[in-house]
Amino acid sequence: MSELRTLIAAAREGDARAWGLLVGRFDKWVWANVRSYGLAPYDAADAVQTTWLRLVERLDSIRDPDRLPGWLATTAGNEAAALRRRRRGEHLCAAPPECDSGEDVVTTVLTADTVRKLRQAVGELSEPCRSLLRLLLDAQQPTYAELAERLGMPVGSVGPTRARCLARLRAIVSGANP
Amino acid sequence: MTPEEGLLAALRIAVGTDPVPEHVRESAEAAFAFHIPGAVLAEPLPRCRTAGASRGDPGSQLMRFEAAGSVIEVELTPHGDRVDLAGRLTPAGPAEAEIRTTETTLRRTLTPTGQFAATGLSPGWLSVVCHPPTGTPITTPWIRTRR
Structure with missing residues (x-):
């Protein structure tokens, strides 16, 4: 039985310590997923709390505990996107996620080895990718206009550069680096 | 994502x-x-938002959830910085309802027609749990009320 399966089974039986271990294992993961949507800390905290409430309400019906990291990422992303829409005055009803996004560098990020690979990959990037990623990861979450000013590029180039740099990073981490 | x-x-x-x-x-x-061990999570029915719902209040939200052959209806109406809740369980029967926010839990005995209510709730998150005298509790998902 996997460790995750054991923890979830114990939490279902009311073991608060098991729940605490689940939170300790995934709270950075959930927070990081929500923050990647550009939410302010107050809204990010709200979306994170929602994600954990969703897990509590579905604790008894989880079929495959080993897919929990993907489920948390999908749920956190949906809640963050919904909150972002609310802040923009849009109103949509989103169904809860039923599945994760499959195996990927992202869903295996919680291993120490993947963290090491990501850090190493950032170091292998050339400019402007290295500076752009450093700014994107800033807790202050700069806007595209601020990024453009600090990197000395047109605002319209920030999005395509961001996409190109992340694709480059993904290629390095996955070993597909040409 | x-x-x-x-x-x-x-x-x-x-x-x-x-x-x-x-x-x-x-x-x-x-x-x-x-966490309520063994509770059945009611899934939302398609009608997720209804302006001017059953009480005719502008801005009210009507949501319906279904599980195990039962339907829980929840209508939320904002009043200033607070929220009123009117709910109904069908089919009606003797049951208790818990109205939970992240701050407090209110308990109500359902009327013979399955209705329950609470006023002056803090905006934020809430869920409703219906407890039949025998059988499994049914809970709605957590619902975000306006703020």
Whole structure:
């Protein structure tokens, strides 16, 4: 039985310590997923709390505990996107996620080895990718206009550069680096 | 989540420049208090938003959830900075309802027609749990009320 399966089974039986271990294992993961949507800390905290409430309400019906990291990422992303829409005055009803996004560098990020690979990959990037990623990861979450000013590029180039740099990073981490 | 957002999330953890605030971690741990072992989660029915719902109040939200052959209806009506709740369980029968927010839990005995209500709730998150005298509790998902 996997460790995750054991923890979830114990939490279902009311073991608060098991729940605490689940939170300790995934709270950075959930927070990081929500923050990647550009939410302010107050809204990010709200979306994170929602994600954990969703897990509590579905604790008894989880079929495959080993897919929990993907489920948390999908749920956190949906809640963050919904909150972002609310802040923009849009109103949509989103169904809860039923599945994760499959195996990927992202869903295996919680291993120490993947963290090491990501850090190493950032170091292998050339400019402007290295500076752009450093700014994107800033807790202050700069806007595209601020990024453009600090990197000395047109605002319209920030999005395509961001996409190109992340694709480059993904290629390095996955070993597909040409 | 797009692959780009997922990768950025992974980087945030790897680089460690955006740590989880302590109060966020505490809220996550506290969420476990809302676990009801064995409860059936009612799934939302398609009609998720109804302007001018059954009581005709502008801005009210009517939601319906179904599980195990029962339907829980929840209507939320904002009043200033508070929210009123009117609900109904069908088919009606003797049951208790718990109206839970992240701050408090209110208990109501359902009327013979399955109705229950609460006024002056804080905006934020709430869920309703119906407890038949015998059988499995039925809970709605957590619902975000306006603020």
